[in-house]
Amino acid sequence: MDNTALPLVLLAEQFAKLPGIGMKSAQRLAYHVMTMSDEDAQTFADSILNAHSKVTYCEVCKNFTENELCPICSDEDRDHSTICVVEAPRDITAFERTREYKGVYHVLHGLLSPMDGITPDMIRIKELLARIQSGEIGEVIMATNPTVEGEATAMYISKLLKPLGVKVTRLAFGLPVGGIVEYADTVTLFKALENRNEM
């Protein structure tokens, strides 16, 4: 892009840093921004900063939220005795799409991965233990991805929780092994939830 205007090159580089966007797509997106109205470009830029500055972690489940508690944790109609443990906030969106799960969540914000130096104290495991020790939790569903790291994390947490007398279950392997929770279709995800097994 030697002869391309510098601000366009810089914008394309920003797009190329996003997951799943290569350099050609990034250039295409940068050119698209040039066709936006001034107002639309301002709205786009503002929405990035707004999302980044106004959204924090729910005090209970660590999902992203604008308030102290996320809408799920502050919803009295949900079953607060069942906790579904997920890797990332995007996985909650996937479960909510099934419209079948009525419990609450806990977001780990990562998976154990000794190869990458991710140890238990670097993800939200102690916050999960604190929730369970505070009582009234009947079941913990481990809903991490069926990958090496996801399985290891589920096993590790399961071993920590069993001495506390809480029932720990795992999503059924309706999910294709090596797959990603976020991209599972709704029916598969619902089956996986329905056929969950005690660990």
Added chain:
Amino acid sequence: MDNTALPLVLLAEQFAKLPGIGMKSAQRLAYHVMTMSDEDAQTFADSILNAHSKVTYCEVCKNFTENELCPICSDEDRDHSTICVVEAPRDITAFERTREYKGVYHVLHGLLSPMDGITPDMIRIKELLARIQSGEIGEVIMATNPTVEGEATAMYISKLLKPLGVKVTRLAFGLPVGGIVEYADTVTLFKALENRNEM
């Protein structure tokens, strides 16, 4: 995304407006923004506004540029008597990648499309005529996409230019018919340039 924080939903909606990005990818990108540092998010937002506010049209060829003239039009080593007419600035990037074309460009910023109500006065045709009437143009290469609109636009412009005594050529159909200039590989594009035919 009923239970997702509103600023995240709004950001995902912004991403979903970009070409080639569906709602699931848009959500993924929005979640990715949350993992950026404050500084990175600021840089991303700034680069959108910078590209939008600092980049304007080259006075001669109508490509995007930060200055009055784009780097190609202000380059004395280029052959200013040969004009390659393209639909959009992104097509220039594709030709420059071949490193074989030494002439200059003219960006139409659109193609004729009576179905969509795009008439000759809505794209940069009269600016092209003005350049040719100002003299010293030996050849005009029509490099619009080999689609219905691209062909029609090339034919229309060719008929306008011939009475002016200028040689008008068309990219060779090395390009797959129905394809897009922007995504053509470098060799195909070079062949198409090399085998261009007089119209």
